[in-house]
Each structure stands twice: as C-alpha cells, then as structure tokens.
Amino acid sequence: MTTAEQAVRRTANRRLTPPERRRSSAPADAALLLIGACFLLPLLWLVFASLDTNAGYQTQLPANPSLTNFAAVLTPELLLRPLWNSLLLSGGTATVTVAAAVLAAYPLSRFQSRFNKPFLYSILCGTCLPITAIMVPVYGLFVQLRLLDSVPSTALFMAATALPMAIWMTKNFMDTVPVSLEEAAWMDGASGLTALRTVVLPLMRQGLGVVFIFVFIQTWGNFFVPFILLLSPSKQPASVSIFSFFGQHGAIAYGQLAAFSILYSVPVLVLYVLVARGAGGSFALSGAVKG
Amino acid sequence: MSARKSIRQQLRLLPVVPSVLLLLLFLAAPVLWSFHASFTNAALTGRNARNPAWTGVDNYARLLTDSAFPASAVLTIVFVVASAIVGQNLLGLLIAGLMTRARKPVSAVVGTAVVAAWVLPEIVAAFAAYAYFSKDGTLNQLLAGAGWAGADWLYAFPMVAVVLANIWRGTAFSMLVYRAALADVPQDISEAALMDGASNRQRLVFITLPLIRSSIATNLMLVTLQTLAVFTLIWVMTAGGPSNASTTLPVLAYQEAFKFGDIGYGTAIASVLIVLGLVFGIAYVRLLKGANR
Numbered sequence: 001m002t003t004a005e006q007a008v009r010r011t012a013n014r015r016l017t018p019p020e021r022r023r024s025s026a027p028a029d030a031a032l033l034l035i036g037a038c039f040l041l042p043l044l045w046l047v048f049a050s051l052d053t054n055a056g057y058q059t060q061l062p063a064n065p066s067l068t069n070f071a072a073v074l075t076p077e078l079l080l081r082p083l084w085n086s087l088l089l090s091g092g093t094a095t096v097t098v099a100a101a102v103l104a105a106y107p108l109s110r111f112q113s114r115f116n117k118p119f120l121y122s123i124l125c126g127t128c129l130p131i132t133a134i135m136v137p138v139y140g141l142f143v144q145l146r147l148l149d150s151v152p153s154t155a156l157f158m159a160a161t162a163l164p165m166a167i168w169m170t171k172n173f174m175d176t177v178p179v180s181l182e183e184a185a186w187m188d189g190a191s192g193l194t195a196l197r198t199v200v201l202p203l204m205r206q207g208l209g210v211v212f213i214f215v216f217i218q219t220w221g222n223f224f225v226p227f228i229l230l231l232s233p234s235k236q237p238a239s240v241s242i243f244s245f246f247g248q249h250g251a252i253a254y255g256q257l258a259a260f261s262i263l264y265s266v267p268v269l270v271l272y273v274l275v276a277r278g279a280g281g282s283f284a285l286s287g288a289v290k291g
Numbered sequence: 292m293s294a295r296k297s298i299r300q301q302l303r304l305l306p307v308v309p310s311v312l313l314l315l316l317f318l319a320a321p322v323l324w325s326f327h328a329s330f331t332n333a334a335l336t337g338r339n340a341r342n343p344a345w346t347g348v349d350n351y352a353r354l355l356t357d358s359a360f361p362a363s364a365v366l367t368i369v370f371v372v373a374s375a376i377v378g379q380n381l382l383g384l385l386i387a388g389l390m391t392r393a394r395k396p397v398s399a400v401v402g403t404a405v406v407a408a409w410v411l412p413e414i415v416a417a418f419a420a421y422a423y424f425s426k427d428g429t430l431n432q433l434l435a436g437a438g439w440a441g442a443d444w445l446y447a448f449p450m451v452a453v454v455l456a457n458i459w460r461g462t463a464f465s466m467l468v469y470r471a472a473l474a475d476v477p478q479d480i481s482e483a484a485l486m487d488g489a490s491n492r493q494r495l496v497f498i499t500l501p502l503i504r505s506s507i508a509t510n511l512m513l514v515t516l517q518t519l520a521v522f523t524l525i526w527v528m529t530a531g532g533p534s535n536a537s538t539t540l541p542v543l544a545y546q547e548a549f550k551f552g553d554i555g556y557g558t559a560i561a562s563v564l565i566v567l568g569l570v571f572g573i574a575y576v577r578l579l580k581g582a583n584r
Binding site (some may be wrong): 024025028029031032033035036037038039040041042043044045046049056057058059075096099101103104106107111113115119123124125126127128129130131132133134135136137138139140141143147156157159160161163164167172186192193217221223224228239242247254255257258261264265268269272 | 300303304305306307310311313314315316318320323324325328333340357371382385386389390392393394397398401402403404406407408410411412413414417418419420422426428429433434459462468490512515516519520521522523527540542544545548549552557558560561564565567568569571572573575576579580
C-alpha cells in the first residue's frame with residue numbers, strides 16, 4: 001500500500017469513528033471517572049491528614065488547615081538527614097548502574113559475538129529474580145563479608161539488582177544511535193571508548209536520563225533492602241526512618257506521619273513527571289518490557 | 292592472525308566486566324549461598340552463626356511437616372491469583388480498553404490517578420492503604436455513609452485488605468502495558484468487523500484479544516513475579532498477622548530468618564521462591580524469544 005493510499009484510508013477511518021465514539025464515550029467516561037475516584041481515595045487521607053493537627057485515620061476536611069505538621073517534621077534529625085541519606089543511596093546506586101550499564105551495553109550493541117545473546121537472555125532471567133526472596137541470603141553474605149551497615153556496599157547491591165533492566169534499556173537506546181557516526185570517529189583514529197564518550201553518549205543523553213531516573217525512583221522508594229542491610233539510624237534512608245517513626249509515633253502523630261510521607265514522596269513524583277513528559281513513560285516502559 | 296583477531300574480539304568485551312562482576316557478586320553469589328545455607332542450621336546469632344553444621348535436607352523436610360509453610364504457600368497463591376492475575380491484569384485491561392473510548396482529558400486525569408498509586412514510594416503507599424482499611428478509616432466511613440456496617444478489615448479480613456491494596460498499588464503497570472498494546476492494534480481491522488455486524492464483545496474476543504496476546508502473556512508473567520515478591524505492603528498493613536493469616540512466603544522467610552533467627556530455614560523458604568522466580572524467568576525468556584523470531 002502506498003503512503004497516499006494509507007492517508008486516504010486514515011481519513012476514511014476518521015470519518016467513520018466520530019459518531020461511534022460519541023455514542024460510547026459517555027458511559028466509558030463515567031466508568032473511568034469512577035475507577036479513578038477509587039484510586040484517589042486512599043491518597044486523599046494523606047493530603048487531608050497532613051494539613052490537620054488532630055488527624056486520625058478518618059478522612060475528613062481539616063477543621064483548621066495548617067502547615068504545623070510539616071513544620072514539626074522538618075527537623076534535621078527527623079527528616080533532613082534521612083532524605084540526605086536517601087539522596088546519597090539513590091544517587092550512588094543510579095550512577096553506578098548507569099556507568100556499568102553503558103559500558104556493558106556498548107559492545108553488546110556494537111559488536112556481534114557469540115557471547116551477546118546468552119548474556120542478554122540470562123540477565124533478562126535475572127530481572128525475574130524476586131529481590132525480597134534473596135534478602136535473607138544477601139544478609140547472610142553481607143555478614144560473612146563484613147559489608148553490613150555500609151552505605152557504599154548497599155548501593156552496589158542495589159545497583160546489581162537494577163542492572164539487568166538497565167542494561168536492556170541502555171542497549172535498546174544505544175541501538176537507535178546510527179553506527180555510521182562512530183565509524184567516522186574511528187576513521188579519525190578514535191578508539192572504541194573515545195567514540196562512545198564523544199559521539200554515542202551525547203546522542204543518547206535523553207535515554208540515559210530515563211535509565212538514571214528509573215533506577216533513582218526505584219531506589220528512593222525501596223524499603224526492604226536498606227531495612228535489612230543498614231542498621232544504624234544515622235545511615236538509614238527516609239523509607240526506613242519513616243517506618244521507625246510510624247512504629248514510635250505513628251499511633252499518636254498521624255498528621256506528622258502524613259506530612260513526612262508527602263515530603264518524602266515529592267521528589268519521585270517530580271522525577272516521574274519529568275520522564276513521562278520528556279521521553280514518554282510508556283515508551284521507556286515498553287522499551288524495558290519488550291526487550 | 293586469526294588468534295590475534297580472536298584476542299581482539301575478546302578484548303572488545305572488556306567493558307562488560309564491571310557489570311558481570313556486580314551481577315556475580317551480588318545476585319549469583321546470594322542465590323548460590325542460599326541453596327548452600329538451606330542445607331545447614333545456620334543461625335542469626337550464637338554458636339550456629341559462626342559454625343553452621345550441615346543438616347542435609349532437614350530444612351526442606353521441615354517445610355513439608357511444619358504447618359506454617361503449606362498455609363503460607365496457599366496464601367501466596369491466593370494473593371498472586373487474586374491480586375495480580377485477576378485483579379491488576381483484568382482491571383488494567385479494562386481501564387486501558389475504556390481509555391480508547393473515553394474523552395482524552397478524562398483518560399489523562401484517570402491515568403494520572405492510577406499511576407500515582409504506583410509511583411509513590413512503597414512504604415507511603417502501604418501507610419495510605421493501612422489508613423484506608425483501618426477501623427476508623429476511609430473505607431468504613433464510605434460504608435457507613437451507604438448505611439452498611441463496616442468491619443475491622445485488617446484483623447477480620449487481612450487477606451481481602453492486602454489483595455485490594457495490591458490491586459490499587461500495582462494496576463498502573465498492567466494499564467500501561469495494555470495501553471501500549473491497544474494503541475498498536477490497527478483500527479481498520481476492528482472497524483471492518485464492525486461493518487460486518489460484529490458486536491462489541493465479539494470484536495473483543497475474536498479480534499482485539501488475539502492481537503494483543505503476547506502482551507497479555509508478558510504482562511501476566513511480570514505481574515506474577517512482582518506480586519510474588521511483595522513484602523512491604525503486607526508488612527506495614529498486617530505484619531503477616533493476625534496469627535499468620537496474611538503471611539505470604541516472603542514474609543514467612545523474613546520472620547523465620549530475622550525474628551526467630553533461623554537463617555537455614557529462612558533460606559530454604561527463600562530458595563523455594565528463587566526457584567519459582569527462575570522458572571518464571573525462563574518461561575518469560577522463551578516467550579520473548581518466540582515473539583522475536
């Protein structure tokens with residue numbers, strides 16, 4: 001079929017669709033809005049309670065909305081240090097992951113080798129490993145190697161868990177950069193890694209951003225891994241300290257718990273919007289899922 | 292010449308080494324260590340922590356005789372089937388399907404609401420779900436508003452609460468997969484069927500679903516794996532209780548290893564989960580290979 005034919009066909013389709021759409025869109029709209037409301041309801045409590053100094057588990061409009069709860073948790077001890085720890089852990093993990101993934105993806109994307117396919121498929125298998133299941137053995141291993149309660153080794157472990165997905169995504173992004181550009185650089189005498197640094201990476205900046213943010217969001221939100229591997233409160237990220245806060249004060253200070261949760265969630269929400277707007281969240285996701 | 296060429300080819304693979312080392316040290320080694328430790332009486336503290344003794348298949352024999360494990364395995368199956376295979380999967384497909392018909396702004400707003408529950412840090416989502424299902428929580432408020440008596444969901448029906456919470460938390464993933472899949476379904480095939488007088492249901496069953504079947508298979512596999520590994524949501528909402536009524540396998544492995552200090556038994560449970568994950572992983576890879584061929 002020629003392009004012209006396709007265009008004609010598409011216009012014909014468009015002419016066909018509107019009446020059909022108009023007929024069915026009202027019930028679909030109503031059903032979707034109902035589902036959407038169900039999904040928002042549990043989050044409503046977080047917002048209302050954070051503004052209410054007398055909050056309980058009930059969802060109610062605060063009688064005297066105030067930012068007192070936010071002010072109460074905004075102390076270095078309660079919130080700022082855990083957030084800083086989260087930033088260190090997530091930033092470190094994402095940096096290590098992206099660096100390792102770029103290095104690994106380059107030969108996988110550029111050179112044919114008998115090693116490529118088995119490697120890619122076995123790490124794909126690795127993405128299926130239930131991470132919560134391996135935490136008991138990982139704890140045992142960390143005890144044996146004396147790595148427990150160390151932020152760098154926790155970051156390295158989390159980088160390893162994120163790597164399989166990151167290598168696949170990075171390779172897919174790299175495959176879209178034409179080889180011809182690098183060949184020009186090779187002709188000028190640049191080595192493979194120089195070509196990677198000066199030609200390929202700048203062209204896939206956006207893809208690398210997506211991978212970095214993906215790993216960052218995952219690590220920022222992860223509770224179980226730091227809960228097991230980091231023991232001293234001074235090193236724990238916000239996900240773990242919020243859990244201890246909940247254990248110690250949650251039964252009294254619901255409003256503060258909600259305020260804490262919101263302040264801790266805002267960075268990942270912002271980052272997600274960035275990715276979804278920029279590169280298309282479903283695009284990045286399909287790149288990861290379809291392989 | 293050819294020897295040098297093959298060495299050069301090997302050198303080209305050098306940049307893969309850091310990743311391979313990370314994966315071997317932090318993923319492969321724990322898996323192997325898990326299989327090894329599950330045959331010992333390794334403990335969290337005390338003499339058996341320093342010098343664990345080889346106990347053969349004792350831990351696995353205990354899995355079968357201990358009443359906690361079979362009960363927990365059944366709960367895990369219920370959790371995965373109800374919340375992932377039925378809940379997230381069907382609801383995600385339903386939402387994606389409705390979105391193809393609804394007005395654009397409505398789709399965008401609802402899509403954001405669904406995704407919000409998924410993007411939030413897991414611990415925050417777990418708190419929100421805890422508050423929602425607690426005795427004076429939002430759900431009971433709604434029920435009271437409709438004139439029904441509520442219940443203390445987290446104690447009386449803990450599995451119902453965690454299943455619903457996991458559907459709420461995870462449906463976004465299925466929705467995104469199915470939105471992408473449905474966007475790839477060519478409009479004209481479906482419209483041709485419409486012209487031939489096919490009903491909506493016939494078009495769904497005979498045209499749309501067969502066209503997106505590889506997405507369905509991929510999605511089922513991935514949501515099953517994700518749900519199999521859910522820990523935080525259950526831990527915050529019920530901590531596996533009351534009296535193990537919502538203890539899925541990850542929670543059981545955690546309790547045995549860290550609460551009762553029995554690393555050997557904990558790793559035996561973990562090993563079962565790892566094997567399950569690997570089986571699904573291999574099936575997933577075969578599926579993708581088949582789709583790419």
